[in-house]
Amino acid sequence: MKNNEISVYIHIPFCERKCKYCAFVSYCLDEKKQDEYVEHLVKEINSFKTDKIVKTIYFGGGTPSILSEKNIRKIFDALHKNFTIKKNAEITIEVNPNSVTKEKFELYRHLGVNRVSVGVQSLNDWTLKKIGRLHNRKMAIRAVKDACKIFDNVSADLILGLENEKNTHKFAKKLVKLGVKHISSYLLEIHEGTPIFDSVKKGTFHLANDDKLAKLYAKLVTTLKKCGLWQYEVSNFAVKGFESQHNINYWIYGDYVGFGASAHSFLDGKRKQNANSLLDYYDNVVINDENTSKTAIEEKIFLGLRCFFGVSVKELKSLGYDIKKNANYLDFIAKGVLFEENGRFFLNDKYYLVSDFVINSLL
Numbered sequence: 001m002k003n004n005e006i007s008v009y010i011h012i013p014f015c016e017r018k019c020k021y022c023a024f025v026s027y028c029l030d031e032k033k034q035d036e037y038v039e040h041l042v043k044e045i046n047s048f049k050t051d052k053i054v055k056t057i058y059f060g061g062g063t064p065s066i067l068s069e070k071n072i073r074k075i076f077d078a079l080h081k082n083f084t085i086k087k088n089a090e091i092t093i094e095v096n097p098n099s100v101t102k103e104k105f106e107l108y109r110h111l112g113v114n115r116v117s118v119g120v121q122s123l124n125d126w127t128l129k130k131i132g133r134l135h136n137r138k139m140a141i142r143a144v145k146d147a148c149k150i151f152d153n154v155s156a157d158l159i160l161g162l163e164n165e166k167n168t169h170k171f172a173k174k175l176v177k178l179g180v181k182h183i184s185s186y187l188l189e190i191h192e193g194t195p196i197f198d199s200v201k202k203g204t205f206h207l208a209n210d211d212k213l214a215k216l217y218a219k220l221v222t223t224l225k226k227c228g229l230w231q232y233e234v235s236n237f238a239v240k241g242f243e244s245q246h247n248i249n250y251w252i253y254g255d256y257v258g259f260g261a262s263a264h265s266f267l268d269g270k271r272k273q274n275a276n277s278l279l280d281y282y283d284n285v286v287i288n289d290e291n292t293s294k295t296a297i298e299e300k301i302f303l304g305l306r307c308f309f310g311v312s313v314k315e316l317k318s319l320g321y322d323i324k325k326n327a328n329y330l331d332f333i334a335k336g337v338l339f340e341e342n343g344r345f346f347l348n349d350k351y352y353l354v355s356d357f358v359i360n361s362l363l
Ligand SMILES: C[S@@+](CC[C@H](N)C(=O)[O-])C[C@H]1O[C@@H](n2cnc3c(N)ncnc32)[C@H](O)[C@@H]1O
Pocket: 021, 022, 023, 024, 060, 061, 062, 063, 064, 094, 095, 096, 118, 119, 120, 121, 157, 158, 159, 186, 187, 188, 189, 190, 191
C-alpha cells in the first residue's frame, strides 16, 4: 500500500444470538438500538479528516448482514461523503447465512461491495447446532451459492478443531466447488467468559488433541492446494489474485482507520482503539496505545512470520533488535524451521501450526 492510501474498517456489533465460542464485541439488540448506533457511527465517520485515498473497506462484526437497508445506505453515504474511495477499492462485507438474502446481496453490489465473506464455520448440522449457530448446512450452501452468483470474489470462514469434526477439508473442497475463491480457517480458540469455555471445563465439549489438530490442519492445507488455492497466511488460502487486500494491509503495517465500538486504528505510527461498550463508545472513549519500538518489533515478527511476507532483518535492526544474535533464531535457521532470503526471514510452511511457539521463542 502506498503512503497516500488508507484502509477503513467498520465494526457492526450486533448478532441475532451469540455463538458459544465467540468473544468478538457484539450484542443482541433490536433495530432501534441499531439505528442509534449507526447515528453515532456516521458521526464518527464524518468527524474524521484525511487526504489519503481509501484502498480497502471492510465491514466486520458482529454481523454486518443484520443491518437494515436504511442503515447500510447511511453508512455508505457517509463513507462517500467523507472519503475519496479508489475506483477499484476492495469493499468486503461479512455475512451470516441466517441473516443474508439474495436481495441483500443485490443491495450490497449496488452500493459498491465487491467481496463477500460468508461465515460457514462447518457444513455439519450436528456441529453447527453444538456451537450455537442459527443456520444449518443447507442455509450455508444457499448463502454461498447466492453470493457466488452475484460476486466474483467470495470468501468463506471455517473453524478448525470443533468437536468430532473430521471433515473440515471436505467442507473447504465443497465450498471451492461452489465458487468460493478464498477460505479463512482459524483453529478454534477457547476464550474465558464464553459458554464453550465452561463446557470444556465441565467436560461437555471435547477438544481435539494436538496430534489430531495437526492432522486436520495438514489435510486442509493439502486439499486446498489441490483445489488451486495457495496458502498466503497461516489460516488464509486464496486463488491467486483473490488474497484479501484488507488483511494484507494489516500485515504490511499500512495505515488503517476503524470506526465503531472496539474498532482499532493505526495511523502515522500511532494506535488507538475505541471502547467496547456502546455507551462508552457513544461517550467517545478511546484507548490510546503507545507504539513503542518493543511492540513494533513484536508485531513485525508476529505478522510477518504468519504470512508470505516474512520479516526484514534490517528493519528489526533499525528498531534495536539484532535477530542474528538470538540463539533460538540461529537454531531455527540451522534446523530449517526458519529460512532467509534477500535480507528477510520466513517461517517454513511445514511449521505454520507451531507458529506461536516459534514466534514466542524469538521475542
Ligand atoms: C468476526 S467473526 C464473525 C463473522 C460472522 N458474524 C459469522 O459469525 O459468520 C469472523 C470469524 O472469526 C472466526 N471465529 C470467531 N470466533 C472464533 C473462535 N473462538 N475460534 C476460532 N475462530 C473464531 C469465525 O470463523 C468467524 O467467521
